[in-house]
Amino acid sequence: MTVRGLPQGAVPRLERPGPLRERVYEALLELITTRALRPGQHLVESELAAQLGVSRQPVREALQRLNTEGWVDLRPAQGAFVHEPTxxxxxxxxxxxxxxxxxxxxxxxxxxxxxxxxxxxxxxxxxxxxxxxxxxxxxxxxxxxxxxxxxxxxxxxxxxxxxxxxxxxxxxxxxxxxxxxxxxxxxxxxxxxxxxxxxxxxxxxxxxxxxxxxxxxxxxxxxxx
Amino acid sequence: MTVRGLPQGAVPRLERPGPLRERVYEALLELITTRALRPGQHLVESELAAQLGVSRQPVREALQRLNTEGWVDLRPAQGAFVHEPTxxxxxxxxxxxxxxxxxxxxxxxxxxxxxxxxxxxxxxxxxxxxxxxxxxxxxxxxxxxxxxxxxxxxxxxxxxxxxxxxxxxxxxxxxxxxxxxxxxxxxxxxxxxxxxxxxxxxxxxxxxxxxxxxxxxxxxxxxxx
DNA sequence: TATGAGTAAACTGTAGACAATAGCCAATCC
DNA sequence: GGATTGGCTATTGTCTACAGTTTACTCATA
Incomplete structure (x- = not known):
């Protein structure tokens, strides 16, 4: 027997946490677009990690994605800075x-x-x-x-x-x-x-x-x- | 005294190796575009890491970037697959x-x-x-x-x-x-x-x-x- | 007082280890 | 006989630790 017989939505599809990096990414993007994080601001991985209650790794991954999408600038060996639009x-x-x-x-x-x-x-x-x-x-x-x-x-x-x-x-x-x-x-x-x-x-x-x-x-x- | 007086490029900006993830990224992109890695192929982080002589971390970061740019599909908890264009x-x-x-x-x-x-x-x-x-x-x-x-x-x-x-x-x-x-x-x-x-x-x-x-x-x- | 070396702190880059999860195969039960 | 369940394996997700750089500061010196 397959699940096909079940009515749609009978199982609330218990919301999966999903990869942490995704949630960190969205959280940071929200903070940037709402200007809680100002353009030019230095984003320190360890600080963000502590603030969000996760380790540095997911934060890093989120920052890298934000970088490729133009939200932050990633200066080598120096860290992430919120992009300053000209x-x-x-x-x-x-x-x-x-x-x-x-x-x-x-x-x-x-x-x-x-x-x-x-x-x-x-x-x-x-x-x-x-x-x-x-x-x-x-x-x-x-x-x-x-x-x-x-x-x-x-x-x-x-x-x-x-x-x-x-x-x-x-x-x-x-x-x-x-x-x-x-x-x-x-x-x-x-x-x-x-x-x-x-x-x-x-x-x-x-x-x-x-x-x-x-x-x-x-x-x-x-x-x- | 500022640097402004110097002619542009007078300092050769001695080239640094640059972050590993960058080089891994370019290496993988090369492998994909040359079809050494075929569409649909499962990319295992540890294998790539071993093959390139680095740890998993830079490989992960490179894969994530390739993901956002549409070169690979990143299925959660399952890994990276070379994107199959329709x-x-x-x-x-x-x-x-x-x-x-x-x-x-x-x-x-x-x-x-x-x-x-x-x-x-x-x-x-x-x-x-x-x-x-x-x-x-x-x-x-x-x-x-x-x-x-x-x-x-x-x-x-x-x-x-x-x-x-x-x-x-x-x-x-x-x-x-x-x-x-x-x-x-x-x-x-x-x-x-x-x-x-x-x-x-x-x-x-x-x-x-x-x-x-x-x-x-x-x-x-x-x-x- | 200005300059420079030297030094210390902070942060990133990388590596390695552990925990969690999905996929698979065999054993089991109806 | 077929489906289901249980455990096993492989791989990813996350965390911790360490090494390498950059920056800023202090202090001696001209």
């Missing part, structure tokens, strides 16, 4: 993000079905509600989900993984900015949905490009404050 | 490569100066000579350098790093193919140089897109053999 790098990152998101929009327009469009509209409505309710966190979350959904509809896993990384870093650099862009952002989302619904690849690309480009402009305007 | 994934990867290279071409066209164009022509000539001499390895190398140079002229570090990763994996998947595309490839390169020299962003994008697209077609034609 203006130039932030701009380059936005360029890449624009590129990836625009391609995702194009692919989504090419292949998305009615159910996909519907899901996008649902998310869009949720975002608009959040904006109206001045629920900033909710709006940001809905925004992330919206973009993720577009990426999913594009159906390109490689593209999605790259975009996920780039996106998270962009969000880190631009956290002060993201909160400013409210209503306008969702109007643009509506346009994007329309383009995808029409299977108009060119328009979808253009709209998404303009959309992310607006974010960049908002960022540079911030400089004047 | 048809679909290869195709998606090519799509992304096309995208990144095309953007690089556009940026290069926007900002490249005469010296950059000259460097490209030099590389192009070298590639053509290699093709005429039936020097396949030389031609492949020149090709890689050509694309790298375009990327350099684009002046976007983030884009360059992403493209470098994607490129290397593409070359891994398509090694049997790359060798077939000889003369035609360099004609297209010439066109690209012309577009860059003219600062014609649109044409540069289009040429590069067509160029990488040809590679994909060649790949799918291979299926018929």
């Amino acid at each position: 203006e130039e790098e932030a701009d380059q990152l936005l360029t890449v993000r624009t590129l990836l998101e625009a391609e995702a929009a194009r692919l989504a327009a090419a292949s998305a079905g009615p159910s996909g469009v519907e899901a996008l509209e649902e998310l869009c409505a949720r975002g608009e509600r959040a904006v109206l309710a001045d629920d900033v966190d909710g709006a940001v979350a809905a925004n992330a989900e919206f973009h993720a959904k577009v990426m999913e509809l594009a159906g390109n896993t490689v593209l999605a993984e790259l975009a996920a990384q780039v996106d998270r870093r962009v969000r880190w650099y631009y956290t002060p900015v993201a909160r400013q862009r409210g209503k306008q952002s969702w109007i643009e989302h509506r346009e994007l949905i329309a383009a995808i619904s029409d299977h108009d690849e060119q328009r979808a690309t253009a709209v998404m490009r303009a959309h992310t480009e607006h974010t960049r402009r908002t960022y540079h305007e911030r400089e004047r404050d | 048809e679909e994934e290869a195709d998606q990867l090519l799509t992304v490569r096309t995208l990144l290279e095309a953007e690089a071409a556009r940026l290069a066209a926007a900002s490249a100066g005469p010296s950059g164009v000259e460097a490209l022509e030099e590389l192009c000539a070298r590639g053509e000579r290699a093709v005429l001499a039936d020097d396949v390895d030389g031609a492949v190398a020149a090709n890689a350098e050509f694309h790298a140079k375009v990327m350099e002229l684009a002046g976007n570090t983030v884009l360059a790093e992403l493209a470098a990763q994607v490129d290397r994996r593409v070359r891994w998947y398509y090694t049997p193919v790359a060798r077939q595309r000889g003369k035609q490839s360099w004609i297209e390169h010439r066109e690209l140089i012309a577009a860059i020299s003219d600062h014609d962003e649109q044409r540069a994008t289009a040429v590069m897109r067509a160029h990488t697209e040809h590679t994909r077609r060649t790949y799918h034609e291979r299926e018929r053999d």
Whole structure:
């Protein structure tokens, strides 16, 4: 007899601890993105290990991964430092993000079905509600989900993984900015949905490009404050 | 007194062996790309460590990095397996490569100066000579350098790093193919140089897109053999 | 006071040892 | 006879210890 007969979810799939390095990785990433760990800060393995209640090994492994993904700089024989984004790098990152998101929009327009469009509209409505309710966190979350959904509809896993990384870093650099862009952002989302619904690849690309480009402009305007 | 007055590179920065994990990483990557380690093969840490004459630790760290970059799959509590590329994934990867290279071409066209164009022509000539001499390895190398140079002229570090990763994996998947595309490839390169020299962003994008697209077609034609 | 060597502390890089887990095969029970 | 259970083996996950570097500081000296 196999397990097949059991009702799904009868066994709560008792949550596996998973490799420690994973959890350390996520914990550190959380600390970095929330700026509990500041850019330029020296991360000492033994300190982190003690603080997290694990040995140095998992911490090392997590730091190495963070290094390859650009979150920390690993200077040999000296240790890990939280990456300090430069203006130039932030701009380059936005360029890449624009590129990836625009391609995702194009692919989504090419292949998305009615159910996909519907899901996008649902998310869009949720975002608009959040904006109206001045629920900033909710709006940001809905925004992330919206973009993720577009990426999913594009159906390109490689593209999605790259975009996920780039996106998270962009969000880190631009956290002060993201909160400013409210209503306008969702109007643009509506346009994007329309383009995808029409299977108009060119328009979808253009709209998404303009959309992310607006974010960049908002960022540079911030400089004047 | 600061170091600022010193000419760049006056100090040869006496080269250190560098961390073991780096060398292990490169060694393993070499073994994978040359297919000495076959896709799907189980990589046992202790074996690799013994074979390379180091302890398990650097091997682990190298494997983790290879994992995040998509070269090996790391199944928990079971070990590392050389990644097995699927048809679909290869195709998606090519799509992304096309995208990144095309953007690089556009940026290069926007900002490249005469010296950059000259460097490209030099590389192009070298590639053509290699093709005429039936020097396949030389031609492949020149090709890689050509694309790298375009990327350099684009002046976007983030884009360059992403493209470098994607490129290397593409070359891994398509090694049997790359060798077939000889003369035609360099004609297209010439066109690209012309577009860059003219600062014609649109044409540069289009040429590069067509160029990488040809590679994909060649790949799918291979299926018929 | 400025300079330089010398020294000590802190941290990383590497190695080796132990514990935990998944996979496999044989023995056992219905 | 087939499935299940129990133990065995191989391999990974984690921890501890030690060696090698780098940095910062102290103190003697010109």
